[in-house]
Amino acid sequence: xxxxxxxxxxxxxxxxxxxxxxxxxxxxxxxxxxxxxxxxxxxxxxxxxxxxxxxxxxxxxxxxxxxxxxxxxxxxxxxxxxxxxxxxxxxxxxxxxxxxxxxxxxxxxxxxx
Amino acid sequence: xxxxxxxxxxxxxxxxxxxxxxxxxxxxxxxxxxxxxxxxxxxxxxxxxxxxxxxxxxxxxxxxxxxxxxxxxxxxxxxxxxxxxxxxxxxxxxxxxxxxxxxxxxxxxxxxx
Numbered sequence: 001x002x003x004x005x006x007x008x009x010x011x012x013x014x015x016x017x018x019x020x021x022x023x024x025x026x027x028x029x030x031x032x033x034x035x036x037x038x039x040x041x042x043x044x045x046x047x048x049x050x051x052x053x054x055x056x057x058x059x060x061x062x063x064x065x066x067x068x069x070x071x072x073x074x075x076x077x078x079x080x081x082x083x084x085x086x087x088x089x090x091x092x093x094x095x096x097x098x099x100x101x102x103x104x105x106x107x108x109x110x111x112x113x
Numbered sequence: 114x115x116x117x118x119x120x121x122x123x124x125x126x127x128x129x130x131x132x133x134x135x136x137x138x139x140x141x142x143x144x145x146x147x148x149x150x151x152x153x154x155x156x157x158x159x160x161x162x163x164x165x166x167x168x169x170x171x172x173x174x175x176x177x178x179x180x181x182x183x184x185x186x187x188x189x190x191x192x193x194x195x196x197x198x199x200x201x202x203x204x205x206x207x208x209x210x211x212x213x214x215x216x217x218x219x220x221x222x223x224x225x226x
Contacts, residue, residue, distance in 0.1 A: 004156075
């Protein structure tokens with residue numbers, strides 16, 4: 001199956017700083033990537049849809065100025081958590097679609113102290 | 114509004130004890146139903162996509178089936194390594210099979226040796 005990578009896998013940052021998470025499709029081109037957030041023992045919550053070369057579409061309730069998404073190429077999307085606070089601590093997962101299936105990255109554990 | 118409901122929430126099996134997980138859905142025009150496996154601290158791993166009622170797919174000890182209202186994930190003679198959370202998902206209403214997904218809450222499967 002197709003492979004999606006995320007970097008970093010874990011990050012700890014101080015409150016008020018910004019953190020960037022990268023999502024790459026390694027062996028296919030993804031015109032659409034998705035960013036999810038997952039709380040402990042909960043299912044995935046879609047945050048935004050990212051299309052290459054255009055602005056991301058955010059789900060209701062997701063602050064677009066806090067969660068900046070850039071889809072610079074067909075294989076790379078980035079999520080930047082700006083001015084992070086402890087309540088932003090979570091497990092962030094990206095996915096990429098090849099028009100048939102949707103493949104997920106391994107996730108990034110963000111801890112804001 | 115699209116809804117995806119999985120049952121049971123948790124399932125404990127003895128090694129070799131076959132069982133089934135259920136995914137009921139209410140969508141206007143199904144454009145695919147996806148099954149994923151998620152291990153703790155990792156992103157979902159793609160298992161199957163089903164597109165039409167009556168379709169079946171198999172992979173090792175897993176078999177997924179689809180009717181007009183629900184999907185089943187049958188696990189035959191499970192092993193401890195099959196322990197994971199199993200998620201089903203369908204595309205958002207009006208969306209494409211490779212677009213935004215609505216996830217069920219998942220079934221936590223534990224297989225005891």
